[in-house]
Amino acid sequence: QVQLVQSGAEVKKPGASVKISCKASGFTFNTHYLHWVRQAPGQGLEWLGVINPSRGGTTYEQRYQGRITMTLDTSTSTFYMELSSLTSEDTAMYFCARRIAADGTKYLDYWGQGTVVTVSS
Amino acid sequence: DIQMTQSPTSLSASVGDRVTITCRASLSIRGHMTWYQQKPGKAPTVLIYGASTLQSGVPSRFSGSGSETEFTLTISDLQPEDFATYSCQQTYSTPWTFGQGTKVEIK
Numbered sequence: 001q002v003q004l005v006q007s008g009a010e011v012k013k014p015g016a017s018v019k020i021s022c023k024a025s026g027f028t029f030n031t032h033y034l035h036w037v038r039q040a041p042g043q044g045l046e047w048l049g050v051i052n053p054s055r056g057g058t059t060y061e062q063r064y065q066g067r068i069t070m071t072l073d074t075s076t077s078t079f080y081m082e083l084s085s086l087t088s089e090d091t092a093m094y095f096c097a098r099r100i101a102a103d104g105t106k107y108l109d110y111w112g113q114g115t116v117v118t119v120s121s
Numbered sequence: 122d123i124q125m126t127q128s129p130t131s132l133s134a135s136v137g138d139r140v141t142i143t144c145r146a147s148l149s150i151r152g153h154m155t156w157y158q159q160k161p162g163k164a165p166t167v168l169i170y171g172a173s174t175l176q177s178g179v180p181s182r183f184s185g186s187g188s189e190t191e192f193t194l195t196i197s198d199l200q201p202e203d204f205a206t207y208s209c210q211q212t213y214s215t216p217w218t219f220g221q222g223t224k225v226e227i228k
Contacts, residue, residue: 035217045157045165045208045219061216062122095164105171106212107155111164 002026004096004112011118017084020115022096029077030054033099035108036070036081038092046092050099051079086119093117123148123211127220133228140196142223144209149189153213156185156194159206159222168207169194199225 007021022034036048049060051070058070069082079096094115097108124147134140144154152172157165167176169185172192182197196203204227209220 037219044222045159045210047210047215047217047219050215050217059215097164103171103174105153107167107170107210108165109167109170109176111166114162114164 002098002110004098004110006094006096006112006115009116009118011120012086014087014119014121016086016119017082018086018090018117019080019082020094020096020117022079022081022112024077024079024098027098029074034070034072034079035097035099037095037097037108039095040089040092043092048081048094053079083117086117088119091117091119122216123150123214123218125209125211125218125220127209127223129223130221131224131226133226134199135228136199136201138199140199140225142194142207142209144187144192144194144220146190146192146211146213150211150213152188153211154185154187154192155210155212156183157208157210158203159208165208196225201227 003025005023010018012018030053033050033052035050038046051058060068067084071080096112098110100109126145128143154172156169158168159165168179168183173185184195186193206222206224208222
């Protein structure tokens, strides 16, 4: 079955970087774009960006350009999202999610379980 | 960027009620709308995609409608397990923006 398994919770100091992993299984790794979404405590969902696994191309939310990097390791079917120069406003649960194309549209059908990132001095 | 305005932000309802949630897009997104349900501490799950197509395994009391800029999610005959937060997302163009979410609480 399709699974996206994310790495564990992280606690970081302001100014540090965090790198979260998302290991894919149960489907052909390079046939589905992989998106990243986050949710700050008590807030709504926020789209962060997407990576195309067949070519490695990325599209990021404009406000995080220069601070966010999405990569992948095809040998282990694992996606990564790194966010640098962390502030308290980056405290959130981070999700990876698989994109599927169906019936002329696209949506996120499988999600990882989430990774809590806490930024605190 | 396309802005998604979701309303209401919260509502109280009883088991058996009919509930409607609305999302308005700042530009036409044609039919590229997805609705999610989310419970505390969990990842979202897909209810509706393509504005009106029910995701496999989702109960038929959930339905979606709309096109261009106006979309609705309807839950008929609200069940105890439906008390959750519901979010819309446009998948027409990046960034794939979300609505602010609607928390459905027990009256």
